[in-house]
Amino acid sequence: MDKDQLAQRAAQEVDADEVVRLTQALVRIESYYPGPGEQPVVDFLEPYLRERGFKTTVQEVAPGRPNLIADLGEGPGGLILEGHTDVVTHGNLERWTVPPYEARIVEGRLYGRGACDMKGGLAAAICAAVAVQKVLGTPPKTLRLCIPCDEEGLMMGIKAFIQAGYAEGFAGALICEPEENQVCLWQKGAMRVWVRFRGRMSHGAMPYAGANPIPSASRFVVELGKLQAVLQAESQHPYLGLPWLTPTVFQAGAGEGQFNVMPDQVRLGLDIRTNPGQDHRALEARLQQALEGSLEAGISATLEVFEDRPATETSPDTALVQAVEQGLRLLQMPLQYGGVPGATDGTFLWAWAGLPIVTIGPGGRTIPHQADEYIEIAELVAAARLYAAVSVQMLLG
Template sequence: MKIQAMNETYLRDKEVVINLTKELVQIPSVYRENDPEGNETKVAMYVADYLKNIGIETYVEEVVPGRPNVIGVVDSGKPGKTLLFEGHTDVVTEGNREAWTYDPFSAEIVDGRMYGRGTNDTKGNLACMITAVQSLLLDKEAFNGKIILCIPVDEEGLMLGIKHFIKQGWADGVDGAIICEPQENNISIAQRGAIRLQVDVYGKMAHGAISWSGINPNWRMARLIVELEKLEKEEQQRLGEDPFLKWPSITPTILKAPVKGDAQINVIPDHCMMTLDIRTIPAQDHDELLGKINAIIEKLKKDDPDFKVNLTVLDNRPATSTSKEDPVVQAIYEAAKNVTGTEPKYNGVPGATDGTFLHMHGVPIVTVGAGDRDIPHQIDEYVDIEELAITTAIYREAALRFLNSEGVGNDEI
């Protein structure tokens, strides 16, 4: 890839973004309940201090005790649009440390790659968005409107941070959002939706040798799983392969029986629990899909009077899609094209991001960032340091293109 305009600004920003990424990765922020060392507070406060030191108006808002969002605002003082950059502070568990080639929180740089938990997802991209805005300030670049840096907690969990950010009104009037996640700098304009379900099937505990004296919930759960696999295939056949997101899916993940107490080979449990991770594409309607699942359950109950089941919706996030013609998509596309000297690739995010909730709030979103799309959450997670520099340059130029393009912002309409 030929990088255009590898000038003093590019080289300066490259050094800044590498150092900032390293600092962020070296502050562990794996959320662990009731563990004061295992939350996002330290990295959030580091980011807040960093933003203040470079002259950005900064707010820290506690979402739940010990888990603060950080918000930075750069207002040009001139009327115009509002652009939001979003990058979360939390990372997933490092897993077995002994399996890592380098310490997961050392941010070792070897052969042009930085290794560590969060280098790819998404502290590297968080550093890129901060460095891009810092670069605009250092160079006293003129732009209209304002930039908001949204730096929430809990993206890897229930996304409490972005929900709080929206509830507090920060997303009101935002004209476009760049979601800073590892996408190999593809222009990702779609995301799969997610429905998380818990299925509880109840029976009657009994001796395994006297099965007729009990009601085995496992048989009933098995029948349901078979029917759900059929439904998945029907949905895939009905909808076909999405050009960016591939296939919709229904995936049983956790299967547990008994739910409480110890399992024993000669005991029929009284309760079986399953979780479902359902991923959807924009062509699917979530209410319709849930209706199909409920219809399967009702049929199984009709065929078997002892089929006692409870279905709980744990999470329900729709798939998202943003037009290629949307100004925020056009700004990032043209910036990526200019910086790299190649035509960017359109793509989709296989999972969900904080952008899902911004989309639901009416904010056009596009997901772009440094890092191999297949590396998040893996042992020996890494990011190419040159890609960090490229992404920073893309974010910087995209901000100028978006904010200085014709048109008024939402808050002016």
């Protein structure tokens, strides 16, 4: 058989029922943080993969928060399939019409927290790797399942994976996030920023005796809106849309928040999303300029970028992109391009490890983090078959 025929055979070898069973099993394991954490998922998956012939490694990232690495083959130049184990909290249970950890199937949809983001994509990757093993046995290049913790936080799982050298020697990575099985070659950058304003407390009846930081903080929020309009006029991406400067935290008050006490500090949190080509250092300088212009007499402020994730862009000429496109053609799946509106673990595989990445996976991109999260089973199985076909293309390329 030639490479294309073997890729098609691997896709056919994917056990559709097992993809669904494995997704259900993973959804039933609560792995949000703070809370149970990711350890129970690794405790389940590590023997599951070892029993199927994979070489497994558990990397302790933080107490109760491990990465799982599972390999098929040992040769260089292979492929990473990446999917994280953590999920966001279920939130208010009263908003769920289906229990979040039951993994109930209703009319072709599998419901539950993490079904879409991204235990479905993770299960698809695992079942794809099992199918590849059935067809290729021990492949000439390594197929590595990267299963990290903490994607929903500061991504310390993928950072530890890269820092330990586990991303070295690979030709690329598929990021199995829910993107409606679109070929996403671009993803937004992100900056997480704290801005702290400091003034002087006083009695609310005598504000002239102190310095109130709230008006300065409010003025800065207004300036953010003006700066956002300028940035959006400068950058609009065909697949990523507009950049955004979004205030998400505004905390002020003395103690528990007393009406007759003017506070001495305000904390403002910003979630900033950027497009390829936007320089984060230059943007930070513009933020600092807007901040300095917002301060009233007696008020000081500091701006701290505590997390910086660059926007990513993968060339369509890379072997990975060509393998994905060929896999879609072989399986007669639609070839649609898209962009990732948020950052993913792929951000650091691209920026720190220098790997070409393609983000492609089952599930609607607006479904994650909502009550009654779900994934379409047909889309889930199609993704698993695609991952198997692409893996064969890369391992034999």
